[in-house]
Amino acid sequence: QVQVAESGGGLGQSGGSLRLSCAASGGTFGHFRMGWYRQTPGKEREFVAAVSWTGETTFYADSVEGRFTIHRDDAKNTVNLQMNSLKPEDTAVYYCNTYPTILMDWGQGTQVTISS
Numbered sequence: 001q002v003q004v005a006e007s008g009g010g011l012g013q014s015g016g017s018l019r020l021s022c023a024a025s026g027g028t029f030g031h032f033r034m035g036w037y038r039q040t041p042g043k044e045r046e047f048v049a050a051v052s053w054t055g056e057t058t059f060y061a062d063s064v065e066g067r068f069t070i071h072r073d074d075a076k077n078t079v080n081l082q083m084n085s086l087k088p089e090d091t092a093v094y095y096c097n098t099y100p101t102i103l104m105d106w107g108q109g110t111q112v113t114i115s116s
Contacts, residue, residue, distance in 0.1 A: 002027035002104055004096050009110030012086050020081040020110060022096030034072060034079045035059075035099030038092035039109075049081060050099035059099075063089075086114045 008020040020036070035050035049070040050059040058070050069082040079096055093109040 002029070004104055004107040006094060006096055006107050006110040009094060009112045012112070012114050014087055014114060014116045016086050016114070017082070017084045018086065018112060020083065020094055020112070022079040022081075022107075024077045028077050029053075029072065029074065029079065032098045032103065033100070034070075034096060036070060036079070036081045036094060036096050038090075038094045038112075040092045045095065047099075048094070051079065083112070086112075088114050088116045090114050 003025050005023050005025065006020060008018060010018065012018050031053040033050055033052050036048040037045045038048050039045040048061055048064055049068055051070045051072050055072045060068060067083065067085045070079065072079045083090065091112060091114050093111050095106055095109045097104050097106060
């Protein structure tokens with residue numbers, strides 16, 4: 001079964017940038033559409049961005065449209081999320097998984113904390 005591992009989170013400042021990466025092990029992302037999600041304490045996990053299996057089509061939540069860019073590299077078996085113009089409200093644990101249906105076990109996620 002394919003497992004995912006997220007990395008690249010950390011501390012950042014408002015207006016700054018971070019790049020998250022999601023790597024697959026035990027298999028490939030194959031023809032799955034892949035997405036990034038995020039969760040803050042006390043709230044449900046929410047959709048952030050997704051990319052089609054070809055990489056040609058992307059989808060974004062309104063809150064990140066124009067600031068975040070999702071990209072998949074099937075040669076490296078990764079799905080990346082470039083986050084620019086970060087805001088304190090982007091603070092969350094970020095996860096990757098299939099989209100829109102969750103088909104893989106959730107990874108540990110990567111914490112992103114943005115200060116104002």
